[in-house]
Amino acid sequence: MTSTVVELPTRAPVVATRLLVTVRDPGTRQYRSVGFLGHENDRFSFAYLRRELARDGFRPLPGLARAVDGPLQSASLFPLFAERVISSRRPDRQLSLDALGLPADAAPMQVLARSQGQRVGDTIELLPAPAVGIGERVAFTFLTHGVRYLPESDQDRITTLVPGEPLRFRADPANEVNPRAQLVTDFGDIQLGWLPDPLIDVVEAIDEQRLSVERANGPDVGFHFRLLARLEGRVGERGLFIGSDWETA
Template identity: 45%
Template sequence: MSVGEAHVGPLPQWDGQVTRLLVTEKDELGLYRPVGFLDAVDCGEEVAYRFAYLEAATRRPSFRPLLGFRDATRPYESAGLFPLFAERIMDPRRPDRPMYLAALDLEDEATPLEVLARSGGQRAGDGILLTPVPHVDGNGRTSCVFLVHGIRHLLGATERVDSLRPGDRLRITPEPANPVNPRALLVTEDGNRPLGWVPDALLDYVHEVQDGTLTVVRVNPREVGTRLRLLVRLEGVASPDWQPFTGPNWSTVG
C-alpha cells in the first residue's frame, strides 16, 4: 500500500461539513499550477480526508504524480490526514508552535486543514502549496485570508511591511507587464508602493471580486521569515451564481 493510500480505521460517511483546499505545484516557470483538491469532512467525532487529481492536471505533459498518490485515475480517501500533507503541520510538542499559530492568526485548537489553509504547507525546496477555496454566499458576499507572496523580491518591501499595522487598508493593483504572468496582481500600500503579490492560485478568484476591501490582519516580525510576514483579508462581492474553482476545468478524476 502506498503512502497516500493508508487507511486508519473505518471511514465515516461523506455527509458532513466539507473543507476544501486546492493543491498546487510550482512549474518550471515558477508559477503554481493546480494539481488537485484536498477535502476534509467533519462528521462530528471524526474527520475523513479525500484527495483527487484534477483531470486537467493529469493531461499536462509535465504531470508527475505526487508522493503517495501514484494512481492518477481515482480519488484517495483516508480516516487520517495523508502523510504528504500531515508532515507539513508543525508538531504540537514544539515550543515555538504557539508563536507559529499566532503568526497565522490561529488559535491553539486550529484543525490541521485550518493550519494548512493559512500557512500554505510549504517546505524548503518543495514546490507544493495549498490554498483555501473561498466561498461566495447567496448574496454574493465573499472573503479570503491569505499570505502575501514574494515580499523579498521587491526592493524596499520588507521595510514597508515593517510600518504596517492590523486594520490598515491596502490596495490590489494589476501588473499587466509582469514578465511571468500578465494576470499578476500586486498588493500595494497606496497603489504605488508594492508589498508583494496575490498568490497565483487565487488570481482568478480575486479578479472576480468586486468592490473588494483589502486589510492587514497581522504583521509578523522579520524573524518568522518573509513567507509569513504579511497576512491580509480580502472582502467583497461576486456573482451569487458563481463559486471559485468550479466548472469543467476543475473536474476531478474518478
C-alpha cells in the same frame, strides 16, 4: 484588475473546508493547480483535476497515486499534507502560530489554510478554495508572495501595518514571471508582496472586494509569513471553481 473598495456590514467568516493544491513548475516558476484537499464530516478527501491528469508528463504527488482513479478519502490527514502542519516538536511552533494569528490548538486544516503548507525549498503550496455559491459572501486569507524581492523600505512598511488596515491590488504587467501578476499594496502604493498566481482567477470572480490586513509581522518570522491578507466580497456571476478547468477525476 480593478479592486472596488466597499464597506460590508460585517466580516464574513473564514471557514477552511477545502484547499487548492498547487505545484510550482521548475521551468516557468509559476504555480499550477493540481487538485483539491477537502475536510468534511471528520473525513479528509483528495481529488486530482482532470486537466492535470491529462497533462503531458503528469506525475502523481507522493502517496497519492491511487487518486488517479478517483477521489481518495481518509479518516486522517494524508501524510503529504500532515507533514506540512507545523509540528509540536518545532521550537518555533508558537512563534509561527502567533504570526498566523492561530491558537495553540488550531486544527490541521486551519494551520494549512493560513500557512499555505509551504516548507523551505518545497514546490507544493495549499491555497484557499472556498465552496461558495454565486451571489454569496466569501472571505479567505492568503500570504503575499515575493516579499524577499521587495525594496527594504517596502519590507519595513509591512512591520507597521495593523490588522484591518485597508489594502488594494495593483496590476503588474511588466512582471517577468507572469504578466497577469497582481501586487498587493497599501493606499500609498507601497508594495507589500504579490497575490499567489493561482488565486488571480478566483479574485477576478469576486465583486464588492474589500482587501485588508489580517496579520502583519516583523522579519523575525521569515519572508513567507510577513503579511497575511484577508479578502472579502461576493461571488460574481462567473462563480468560483466552476467549469471544465476545475472538474475532478
